[in-house]
Amino acid sequence: MLIRVTDAPLSAEEAAWAVASPAAGAVNIFLGVVRNTNRGRAVSHLVYDAYPSMAEKEMRAIAEEATARFGLEGCAVLHRTGRLEIGETSLVVAVSCGHRRESYEAGLWIVNEVKRRVPVWKKEVWEDGEEWIEGPESLGMQQAPASMRP
Amino acid sequence: MLLFASLAERAGTRRLEVPVGEGETVRDIRDRVVARFPQLAPAVPTLMYALNEEYAREDAAVAAGSTLALIPPVSGG
Numbered sequence: 712m713l714i715r716v717t718d719a720p721l722s723a724e725e726a727a728w729a730v731a732s733p734a735a736g737a738v739n740i741f742l743g744v745v746r747n748t749n750r751g752r753a754v755s756h757l758v759y760d761a762y763p764s765m766a767e768k769e770m771r772a773i774a775e776e777a778t779a780r781f782g783l784e785g786c787a788v789l790h791r792t793g794r795l796e797i798g799e800t801s802l803v804v805a806v807s808c809g810h811r812r813e814s815y816e817a818g819l820w821i822v823n824e825v826k827r828r829v830p831v832w833k834k835e836v837w838e839d840g841e842e843w844i845e846g847p848e849s850l851g852m853q854q855a856p857a858s859m860r861p
Numbered sequence: 862m863l864l865f866a867s868l869a870e871r872a873g874t875r876r877l878e879v880p881v882g883e884g885e886t887v888r889d890i891r892d893r894v895v896a897r898f899p900q901l902a903p904a905v906p907t908l909m910y911a912l913n914e915e916y917a918r919e920d921a922a923v924a925a926g927s928t929l930a931l932i933p934p935v936s937g938g
Binding site for chain 1: 863865866867869870907911914915916930932933934935936937938
């Protein structure tokens with residue numbers, strides 16, 4: 712299992728090697744990359760902040776849950792912090808398992824869990840301003856689920 | 862106490878040392894810090910908390926020497 716929060720560029724190839732297993736018939740790799748627009752507004756770059764020690768703990772817990780739930784052979788979750796330019800990779804999720812269906816399902820599940828509960832934040836920087844994004848917009852919720860709220 | 866993202870910018874710091882009294886909870890500590898940094902008040906309704914790197918509720922007891930983090934809604938990925 713490879714888990715890392717780092718301000719250094721992420722390597723999909725490293726993640727692929729980390730999940731390699733003779734028992735795996737499928738390796739699925741997801742890259743989250745910085746997009747040049749959000750909500751119709753041109754994005755110049757992103758800045759990620761994190762609580763690195765807790766983020767790695769949560770990412771490890773997610774990887775362990777996914778391993779049990781989907782029968783994974785290997786799992787890697789890497790998140791980058793600091794300033795990222797358009798097209799750079801902010802998140803790598805790699806899984807290996809027996810067959811392709813579980814590999815896709817596990818990959819999507821892990822990405823959603825990362826967005827839901829790993830303490831990482833992104834700031835969008837535009838030509839004329841900036842804003843910290845709060846909440847995983849792409850999951851269609853502005854707040855974490857009730858079970859995680861005080 | 863640890864502050865991140867918008868909270869760190871609003872308070873102008875990422876780290877505060879906060880004395881902890883007997884029987885105090887996450888809420889007690891948070892309220893004391895918000896009183897000192899009123900610019901954090903608007904964030905309170907959506908905040909989550911982590912005590913020693915685990916998500917914690919507002920009524921969790923805080924022991925001296927603990928690390929309490931204010932966690933605004935996360936937006937990683």
